[in-house]
Amino acid sequence: MDWLTFFASIIGSLVWPIVTVILLLVFKDELTKVVPFIKKLKAGPVEAEFDREVKQLKELVASDYKIEDASPAAVASKEFLFQLARLHPRSAILESWVRLEAAARAALPQDTSKASKAGYVPAANLSQALVSAGKIDQSQVTLYHELRRLRNDVAHLVGPEPTQESVHSYIELAASLQRRLEMPHT
Known part of the structure; x- marks a missing residue:
């Protein structure tokens, strides 16, 4: 490799970082106005918050x-x-889910829980067993699955802590479904 090829490869690898720095300097004032509103920034696939x-x-x-x-x-x-x-x-969200899942398991008729080999119905299948037992309807199945998915996101994803408002909303939603499951007659 001669010195011209070497010099060209170095310039080629430095172009994007230099352009990025120049853009940051040019738009510094605009960026400082926007930064407080950014809660999370991630390159790559879209990540739901x-x-x-x-x-x-x-x-x-x-x-x-x-x-x-x-x-x-x-x-x-x-x-x-x-x-x-x-x-x-995060602990409050996890605990809300544990209480909701316990209420869902308690709401199942005994013969439904025996249908599984070990008497255990996985959390992903609880909603269908509850529908079969007449304990919840389809809109509540959606709520159940969304609460379960959000709980999994919180448990497994690393990132910023959820806001107090969103945690309170999660607790409210989980508690309302839990109360529904604990009602003697649906």
């Missing part, structure tokens, strides 16, 4: 879920989860 998805889910099911009178135990349970959310937002 927990906060946005919880808000969309809440809007989607808002008409289906009216605020109902909750028992003192349910109110105390939600208050505990709200306090936990202030300290550990």
Whole structure:
């Protein structure tokens, strides 16, 4: 390799970083105005944000879920989860899901849970078993699966903590479905 080829390859590899720095300097004022509004920046495939998805889910099911009178135990349970959310937002989401899944398992008739080899119905299949048992309808199946997916995102993805508002919305949605499952007659 001669010195001209070497020099050309170095210039070729430095062009994009130099152009990037120049653009950052030129648009510095505009970027400083936009940066506070950026919650997450990731190159590559589009990554959904927990906060946005919880808000969309809440809007989607808002008409289906009216605020109902909750028992003192349910109110105390939600208050505990709200306090936990202030300290550990992810833990509050995980705990909300654990409580919802436990209510779903408890709502299943005993013969349904025996249908599985070991008497265990995977969380992904619980919703269909609940529909078969007449405990939830199709819109609640959607809510169940979305809450489960969001819980998995929070548990497995590394990223910024969800906002308090989105955690509270998640807790509210999970608690409303949990109350529905705990009702004696649907």
